[in-house]
Amino acid sequence: MSEALPGMPPAPPPAVPRLASVVVLYRRVGPNVEVFWVKREKALAFAGGFYAFPGGKVDKADAQVPMRGAEGEQAALRVAAARELFEEAGVLVAEGAEALGPERVKELRRALLSGQRGWKALLDEAGLSLRAEDFHEAGRWITPPYMPVRFDTYFYLVEVPPHAQAEFLPGELAEATWVVPAEALARWEQGTALLHPPNLHALQVLGRFDTRGQVLERLCAPPHCPDFLATIIEFQQGVRLVPMATPTLPPATHTNTYVLGNGELLIIDPGAEDSLECERLFEVLDILKAEGRRPVAVLLTHHHGDHIGGAKLLKDRLGLPLWCHARTADRLDVPAERILEDGDVLELAGTPPQRWRVLHTPGHARGHVCLVDERSHAAVVGDMVAGVGTIVIDPPEGNMRDYLTQLARLRDLPVTTIYPAHGGAIPDGPGKLQEYIQHRAAREARIMEALPTEGATVAQVVEVAYADTPAFLHPVAERSALATLEKLVEEGRARVEHGRYFLT
């Protein structure tokens, strides 16, 4: 992404967190426990494609349902927990539920999911009552302010009742199953199961199930979590996210700095010039250093201001070398100590070690690089793809043909999770890359349609081909339209005369 242009609307204020409940459902298996985890559908706006526990937001109607042993908000939170647990896992935790047969439970669940029956009506009809004592307080987490959707989430630990049968139904979930915490954590280590901080913490705690009391105590006291906000965000082992507020292109408000490694640490795109924002990154690095890890370098994916703002401060304060491509180095005010080339492998010692392969991916910027982890095939992709907003291809720096070639290259590797510089992590990397390629192809088709026989200027093309884009974004769209027109000219499918484009 590029820096914000004048005339852009200001970034929206952070979303207000909505009250939500999550249930960590467990069952005893010998001396250990298994937990019921779910994989969220990849299309969901919040944590799509991530692994999590059953849960969701508190409905207005939840306040109408009695919860014996709790009142007010504390009651409504547990009512929502019980409802979400029933909807998503099929487990009914209520007094009287043991008397219902499995067929009756399934029928009630279907009625609730289809909206045929409300939660209160369903409980009344089946003669069930909810009890606060079944839902043990297991911590509170607030989604950080940079996320477009935010929740103020209360976790509850629930042991599955002997009569209940957890069961997966497709819908908002792609998968739902019992898992041994150690196995779930191994998947997180391999990068095949992405976890948000609360869910990672819960699995780490449940991996050692001494007594329920001790487990609850540890669940409620996560490390590095002031005001219920997680400082360390590690979606897969050794890939940590530190979002920093930057003057970037709306609707994005932040640039993602990544801290890679399990021993030696590589810091990618410290974008904020603002020293207060940089302090948050230093805080994360201090925690990691106290755990025995050590930053070794700062790496820039490309030269845009919202990616390099804090590089000098970091270099000076920590005495770190700067690594980037030659076409990035020649734009910087600070010297680069290492010039990266396509195919370079960056080894980070640690347990386990990491090897990141450098891909030179011009298109958005001439010196743009991506990093691909040789073990998990996760990719840190800078501004190739955005989890929020759009990528601008701005000639002559930007080149649409190069950009499309590199998108296809990443797709075909194939990569797994992609970590963009703006917006959330994308578990289905190839799917997203394909979507980008198709989106650009559709736009190119519209641009070709917008070229009349008498020819058109770039601005005229944008009026027609970008009619679906808000007018304030048209200056940005003009740059991408120009990049597409230049591609058509390069391919011999269009020609340009005195600033007017014609089909050939």
Ligand SMILES: [Zn+2]
């Ligand atoms: Zn950029």
